[in-house]
Amino acid sequence: MSPDQRPADESGFLAAYDPRDYDPVSVTVDVVALTIRDGGLHVLLVRRGAAPFAGMWALPGGFVRGVRDAEDLPDAAVRELAEETGLSTEGGALDRVHLEQLGTYGAPGRDPRMRVVSVAYLAFAPELPDPEAGGDAADAGWVPVGALGLTEAGGQLPGTTRRLAFDHARVLSDGLERARAKLEYTPLATAFCDGTFTIPELRAVYEAVWGEELHAGNFHRKVLSVPGFVESTGDTADRGGRRGGPRPRLYRTGDARLLHPALLRPGREEQIR
Amino acid sequence: MSPDQRPADESGFLAAYDPRDYDPVSVTVDVVALTIRDGGLHVLLVRRGAAPFAGMWALPGGFVRGVRDAEDLPDAAVRELAEETGLSTEGGALDRVHLEQLGTYGAPGRDPRMRVVSVAYLAFAPELPDPEAGGDAADAGWVPVGALGLTEAGGQLPGTTRRLAFDHARVLSDGLERARAKLEYTPLATAFCDGTFTIPELRAVYEAVWGEELHAGNFHRKVLSVPGFVESTGDTADRGGRRGGPRPRLYRTGDARLLHPALLRPGREEQIR
DNA sequence: CTATGTTCTTCTCATAACGAGTTCAACTCA
């Protein structure tokens, strides 16, 4: 909408009205950056050094530059991700990172100091280096998602050692559900892989994100039967699987933007009601 | 994230830093409210009376109350929708409206006057009364979506009489695509219907949103085969179809939150690449 | 009232997709 559309009973103040004069809202971006390490799904977190929530873990993020050096929201997300990972924005590994908007969180009181509306972004990345802690972050690193004890309700199980600050358990839960859903009907799983990959590597991505094992034969058949999902490079990998087996063939991402038919998660009949 | 997570080179200014002092950003909500009238999909629009974009049409929306009478984002969306439709927030037709967050739009320059970050919401409503124009809105009403000449790229065809202000063509296009996708795998089509409805009425909703005719027999079979999508009331409608035919049976929404199997849009093979 | 055309609902049928399991060769590691 336009900022000057507001209730009729305020129309007399139109010219003088500026919500910033008395109703300040700050805008930040947070990034849910996901990658796969050691066969498991990891998220990029920083440990807070200052109050509030000192000592707890939080998603990387920061203020959107509003007027001075104004930046678009995705640019702010990339900037925060680059600052946190220590990677350059240009010509580096960040080019292969898929970034999409996840949602916006603005409940009053979510930050105890001020009114903050936070635009969350979701990033899918191939394996990236460990971040360096810096600034007011006491620590930073890729944390296994399974170690956070996330609940469906957007909270954390009691007894989880790594507590998440603000409403970041909710944001992260939403990001994980988005990632799981996106793998079903888009080829974004390849964003977790390098330029070339094997079908078993792709299957490992699905298994890490979905958290369950898949039928290798059926997965293989489905991936190859979806037009444009992957295309063969003609090569084979250097060696076989970890504990034996033939050398798998290599593929790269195809030109499909949607998977048809989709690769649906098995056994969701219980979660449907 | 937290507002105090920012680059290390600013950490010296931590205590004194307040982005509102020099970097003001305003937050608004816009609502893409969809309903079905006369068998066609309509969106709620208001015509702007003041510059910028005077005379053009815009999505209803307005500022989020930040600190004084602070409200959550969905509450702000409901409030704007209620103000625009003239319907009461409580105990009225708005209870049956499905509301979900669509996305956030914050490109610099999208509002020529100031930096505005706008959180868009998507509303699915059964038939609602005509709104009353008020305040600085020159006119307001339910506009057939097809009359807006929307393009896939988020613009409008040249020659379209009703021009959309700001980036609202993009927002509306995103909302329509979301609506089309949601009908595939959720029972939200019933949000466009009254408490009880017939399968042909439900099919009319799908046809209006998807913009194509569906095979009546197959649609009927699929709706009844999805567990929890609809449940029979045991009654039949008062009369048959508009031009004849038996009286269809009445159903109400079931308890399913996801459709399995999904009702996929036909003929999307071309849009996949 | 009758005739005509429309619509709801349930079929059939051929094709496509799926889950589960099998087979076999290629490979790693002890």
Add this chain to the structure above:
DNA sequence: TGAGTTGAACTCGTTATGAGAAGAACATAG
């Protein structure tokens, strides 16, 4: 060298799908 593992391709029964047909119930024109 042998045992165990894995990639890739296959089978088979079940389920989902698109296209079409059939028949009964109904609205409307005459």
